[in-house]
Amino acid sequence: MRLSQYFLPILRETPKEAEIVSHRLMLRAGLIRQESAGIYAWLPLGLRVLNKITAVIREEQNRAGAIECLMPTIQSADLWRESGRYEAYGKEMLRICDRHEREMLYGPTNEEMITEIFRSYVRSYKDLPLNLYHIQWKFRDEVRPRFGVMRSREFLMKDAYSFDITPEAGQHSYNKMFVAYLRTFARMGLTAIPMAAESGPIGGSLSHEFIILADTGESEVFCHKDFLTFKAPPENIKFADEQALKSIVDKWTSLYAATSEMHDSQAFSLIPEEARVSARGIEVGHIFFFGTKYSEPMKAVVSGSDGKEIPVQMGSYGIGPSRLVAAIIEASHDEAGIIWPDSIAPFQIGIANLKVGDSSTDKVCEALAQQFENAGFEVLYDDRDERPGAKFATLDLIGLPWQILVGPKGLAEGRVEVKRRQTGERELLTPEEATQRIVAALRQVAA
């Protein structure tokens, strides 16, 4: 992609409303634009990142056996009256009326709807287990939206719903999602710690929040420092193997970790002092097991092997991709701008032509861009008629992992400069070496 043909409205100055670094950088790098309080338009670069994140989530959900569908954003109030949550949800729910004066709502979550879908088709225990998920926009009318997409009113959510015949089978479904979440966040370069959590309006007895540590996090969290060195489960993990999953979940829940609402200072004080971590955290995922909370009132039942109808055991599993964009920036940035992990960068490679119009730089830049694109990588080629300094600043701000700087000085020696955004390391290489170096590194990420 040629930058001169792209839409990348970067801001040199920071809009005053942005308090935290991720919000500032998202506005400056042209990722989002606020349209109302807590409501954002996703600009091209931001959408690319969002799509990268949802792609990783999809891969890991599918790997864990969840099946994708797509439910609507608008739901009927009647559905929510069945579960009793229409009244219970309060003012967080955006309620609207259609032209026939029918009461509708913009969905804050989808337990009712998925239960309705499930009960209309599934009759037998033989069709279980089942886990359906979708990635859809949600609306929660927060009293005070803030921090950009970190706490917005409209936000993208991946929500999965599991159905099982027994609580034990339900626990296994829960464990599958637990393990999938560990892998998902690790692939985005994040260390997410599962913490005992309150289940809030979703309800249920068993619940974990996945928290990443960050100074600007909204919640106060407490955990054992060994979590920071745990390795995520491998790609070839067998999701059908109950024992294997259980041992992973046991390991990740064996040490103390809790949000402030669930904090037990007594238990925390038993940890050796040097191993105690007291920090702030960002919630990037939340999983629940709530048994028959919805299946009972909404009559989502299946016939068991004895022919008797029993309500299904359910769980739900959320990840906020839009919030993750901000969370990743909080975890990975410097003075100059964003530092995207290779796995979710909007473009993997940025090429800066330091002297547009110079036949040698033009030629080399175009050849490089072409080669990377042919090899299946995404390239942003800065072919604007700008000064070198402005190009360096732009590339650093938008945080592409690999930069290739092509100027007449270097080319006189037959060299271009390859810069790794993450470390700031620079190397002078021939264009051929540069291509090989970057392709090899990126292939490793993909593998």
Place this chain on the structure above:
RNA sequence: CGGGGUAUAGCGCAGCCUGGUAGCGCAUCUGCUUUGGGAGCAGAGGGUCGCAAGUUCGAAUCUUGCUGCCCCGACCA
């Protein structure tokens, strides 16, 4: 929802106290010179001063009401 703040060009701000019809920096456009870490000079365009009512010969400025947005607290993917 309580408390506080703010609204002037795309962005950041001054002007308001003490009324006389709007200015600065960045960005944008044109030209020339520049070209390896956000260039210089010259010129140009762009604003119903959040909205409404009021006071006044005259309102960005004073008064009242409304709205948007931001911050602090209680709630949350």
